[in-house]
Amino acid sequence: MLLQSLFGGVLIGLAAAILLLGQGKIAGISGIFGNVVTGRARSEGAWRLWFLLGFIAAPVLALVFTHRWLQVQLDHAPALLIVAGLLVGFGTQLGSGCTSGHGVCGLGNLSQRSLVAVLVFMGVAAITVFVTRHLIGG
């Protein structure tokens, strides 16, 4: 499992490097998805659509090799899914990045701004898990 995580990470980094050195763009998923969702990905932003198309082709390729469509265990209550989703969507736009834009790309770019963002969202996420699992849930 450790090697798998490392290998997956290397592939993610490779993808970001391809987009950066091939097209001069940052592989930030929240930015790409946000621009597509709000309809700002036209003409000069069309690369975002191509990126997303490749992105959602990944499970199709996985299906060819594993013969299994992806399944997920996400058993939260509907209200929690909605609140968490809203926070993820709103927060990544306000903070201009997520795990990929600030993490994979920003840290790779030795960005002080991204390092602060990563420390904040990882720290707050860990505190949130602590509160829900050990203070409320425990």
Added chain:
Amino acid sequence: MGPLIAFTAGLVFGIGLLISGMTDPARVLAFLDVAGAWNPALALVMGGAVAVTLPAFAYARRHGHTLGGAVLTLPDRKTLTPQLLIGSALFGIGWGLSGVCPGPAILIALSGQWQPLLFLASVAAGIGLHRVLLASREPAAKATADCS
């Protein structure tokens, strides 16, 4: 050429996420649960990724253009704003509640199951909410200058 590069990058990114374990919310929450049965495996995802992006960005900063010679503009690396801090904190709460960040949110929605679909729809709604409430008030340059 452009569309092929972007498509390939997206495909490799998606495969990487699927292999890494980031699309399993339970495993992500176990990684974030430092006070419980902490599973540090996912730190290797970020470690492996940054090991590749470090030299790539070093090249980009030094040369200022892509391998094909196109101009390359890198995001601002210094300016700390309240938006950055508040936005990242809100994202952290949502990530800690769900175990799902934006990339995996898109991938797991393709399972067709209602929970990840509801989650992704809520992410999109959150993005729309930001656009309606705040985006018009921010300087126009910001949207392009950042990690997006």
